Amino acid sequence: MARTFACKDMGFECNFVARAKTDKDLLVKVAQHARQAHNIEKVDSDMERKVLSVVKDA
Numbered sequence: 001m002a003r004t005f006a007c008k009d010m011g012f013e014c015n016f017v018a019r020a021k022t023d024k025d026l027l028v029k030v031a032q033h034a035r036q037a038h039n040i041e042k043v044d045s046d047m048e049r050k051v052l053s054v055v056k057d058a
C-alpha cells in the first residue's frame with residue numbers, strides 16, 4: 001500500500017505522479033516537483049492540505 005499523488009488532480013495539465021509510503025515522504029516529492037515543474041517555491045500549509053486532499057491509497 002502506498003500513498004499516491006497525481007498532479008492533474010490539483011488542476012494542473014501535468015502527468016506527474018508521486019508515490020510514497022507516508023504522507024511526509026510524499027510531500028517531499030511533491031514539493032520537489034512543484035518547484036521544478038511549476039515554479040512553486042514553497043508548498044505552504046494550505047497547499048499541503050490541498051495536496052493531501054487529493055492523495056489516494058494505491
Ligand SMILES: [Zn+2]
Nearest residue numbers: 007014016037
Ligand atoms: Zn505537475
